[in-house]
Amino acid sequence: MRWRYDSSMKIKTSVTISEELLKVMDEFISTDQNRSLFLEKAAWEYIAKLRRAQRNVRDLEIINERAEFLNQETLDALSYQVTA
DSSP: OOOOOOTTOOOOOOOOOOHHHHHHHHHHOOTTOOHHHHHHHHHHHHHHHHHHHHHHHHHHHHHHHTHHHHHHHHHHHHHTSOOO
16 A cells, blocks of 8 residues: 555644734634644745746746747738738
C-alpha cells in the first residue's frame, strides 16, 4: 500500500510572531476560523503568489528569447495591410 498525502492531515508546530501581528490577525479572524486556519490560508495564498511570480519570470524569459522572431512575424503581417 502506498502512502498518500491527505491535505486534512495536520502537524502541530510552533511559530513566533510579533504581538502587533497577532492583534491585527485577531481582528480579521471570524468566528468559524482560528489562528491556525488563518495562518494556513495566508501561507497558501502567499505560496500561490510566489508561484505566479516564478511563472511570470519564465514567461518573460521565453518571450525575450523569441523576441526577434516575433518582431519579424509582426512586421511581415503588417506588410500585408492595405494603406488607406
